[in-house]
Amino acid sequence: MPNRSEVAYFGAGPAPLPTPVIEKSAEAFVNFDNTGLSLAEISHRSSTANKILADAKDALAQLYDIPTDDYDIFFMQAGGTGEFSAAVQNLVGAWIEKRRRKAIEDLGEGKDAEVLERVKKEIENELKVDYLVTGSWSLKASQEATRLIGAKYVNVTVDARKSNNGKFGKIPDEKEWKLTPSGSALTYLCDNETVDGVEFPSFPNSLEDDERIVVADMSSNFLSRKIDVRKYGIIFGGAQKNLGIAGITVVIIRKSLLSLVPPPTFLHALSSVVPTSGCLPPIMFSFSTIATNNSLYNTLPIFNLYVATLVLQQLVSTFKEKKVSGQEEVADRKAKLLYETLDTHSQLYHVVPDKSVRSRMNICFRITQQEGGQPDEAKEKEFLAGAEKRGLLGLKGHRSVGGIRASNYNAVPLENVQKLAGWLVEFAK
Numbered sequence: 538m539p540n541r542s543e544v545a546y547f548g549a550g551p552a553p554l555p556t557p558v559i560e561k562s563a564e565a566f567v568n569f570d571n572t573g574l575s576l577a578e579i580s581h582r583s584s585t586a587n588k589i590l591a592d593a594k595d596a597l598a599q600l601y602d603i604p605t606d607d608y609d610i611f612f613m614q615a616g617g618t619g620e621f622s623a624a625v626q627n628l629v630g631a632w633i634e635k636r637r638r639k640a641i642e643d644l645g646e647g648k649d650a651e652v653l654e655r656v657k658k659e660i661e662n663e664l665k666v667d668y669l670v671t672g673s674w675s676l677k678a679s680q681e682a683t684r685l686i687g688a689k690y691v692n693v694t695v696d697a698r699k700s701n702n703g704k705f706g707k708i709p710d711e712k713e714w715k716l717t718p719s720g721s722a723l724t725y726l727c728d729n730e731t732v733d734g735v736e737f738p739s740f741p742n743s744l745e746d747d748e749r750i751v752v753a754d755m756s757s758n759f760l761s762r763k764i765d766v767r768k769y770g771i772i773f774g775g776a777q778k779n780l781g782i783a784g785i786t787v788v789i790i791r792k793s794l795l796s797l798v799p800p801p802t803f804l805h806a807l808s809s810v811v812p813t814s815g816c817l818p819p820i821m822f823s824f825s826t827i828a829t830n831n832s833l834y835n836t837l838p839i840f841n842l843y844v845a846t847l848v849l850q851q852l853v854s855t856f857k858e859k860k861v862s863g864q865e866e867v868a869d870r871k872a873k874l875l876y877e878t879l880d881t882h883s884q885l886y887h888v889v890p891d892k893s894v895r896s897r898m899n900i901c902f903r904i905t906q907q908e909g910g911q912p913d914e915a916k917e918k919e920f921l922a923g924a925e926k927r928g929l930l931g932l933k934g935h936r937s938v939g940g941i942r943a944s945n946y947n948a949v950p951l952e953n954v955q956k957l958a959g960w961l962v963e964f965a966k
């Protein structure tokens with residue numbers, strides 16, 4: 538059996554963790570801090586658990602410069618996929634609540650029937666959620682929105698496949714996006730598409746609008762580059778790539794969104810125009826409930842949170858005042874090495890996404906018979922088998938797209954990327 542230092546793992550998620558984090562977590566699982574108890578055995582309401590939670594929030598706020606007067610941080614369960622649903626339910630609810638309050642303001646108190654009729658009409662005529670579909674995960678999120686509230690309310694602002702021969706791999710020019718002019722309940726994007734290797738190079742200019750509530754799935758590029766949190770209504774990510782292990786999801790949310798919670802009876806009365814399941818989240822998915830209870834409305838898996846806390850604290854102590862920009866430099870350097878190696882041998886390797894949107898986290902490529910030729914699956918198998926022999930693991934592309942995918946997450950050390958680059962060169966020869 539090889540030991541940890543003999544394998545270089547490039548899996549797309551769950552992903553590698555820093556070895557010191559693995560070691561400290563393993564100790565904590567057996568005997569946390571000399572208490573004689575496993576961290577998995579202690580109460581999520583204990584002072585120990587509360588400290589782990591406070592430390593996680595504190596480190597994350599430092600790394601991303603989160604303006605905590607205006608933004609809240611909390612942890613949930615149900616993964617990134619849970620947020621596909623929760624984002625719609627909470628933000629469509631918030632949109633309705635804004636309209637309800639405005640109707641009361643205009644029509645006066647005690648006009649319940651008139652308020653209800655007016656909001657119903659507004660929903661039918663104006664409710665929209667905008668989705669930028671740039672890869673498999675934003676597609677799934679848009680499909681969940683359609684399932685919850687109905688296609689009528691879902692505006693696929695852009696479907697990147699349409700301008701790229703039916704495949705993901707490019708982000709069309711912003712001029713081609715069909716954004717709802719103003720007042721959509723949310724504008725959704727997936728910052729890094731893990732399956733397709735497509736990453737937004739930066740925050741889109743056309744979303745720079747104070748009224749727009751941008752929801753960003755950062756599951757697979759969380760903590761890998763500097764961002765301006767203020768541009769987003771919600772940032773979320775499943776932990777199992779750059780943050781920790783599966784079981785918790787981080788949410789960073791603009792606090793003003795948390796107070797817009799409509800009365801459930803009002804939402805029930807709207808069911809002829811919008812399904813209640815699309816605007817009234819189950820209590821575990823209610824952002825305001827989770828925030829009010831400091832992530833502890835129900836049992837949060839504290840061991841999983843602890844792993845994330847250690848990752849966050851390690852980033853803080855490694856990069857100090859550079860914060861997440863320090864990690865960004867490392868991520869960029871590793872990605873550059875891999876893309877340069879692939880481009881140097883373009884007779885054999887074909888990078889799938891367009892140069893303008895190449896992901897720094899998930900490097901997706903095909904092996905071809907000749908430059909610009911069709912993928913050669915036999916050669917890809919050979920490449921993967923040779924990689925495995927050299928301890929380079931987790932390189933098979935997603936089952937839906939095939940090919941090779943090297944995931945360059947934060948905990949993948951430079952020397953492992955160098956080993957992979959070495960194998961790319963050797964194989965090409």
Ligand SMILES: Cc1ncc(COP(=O)(O)O)c(C=O)c1O
Nearest residue numbers: 550616617618674731756757775
């Ligand atoms: C970008 C992105 N979003 C969402 C998901 C779904 O996450 P989960 O499996 O935690 O539901 C993934 C999973 O790989 C992902 O990469």
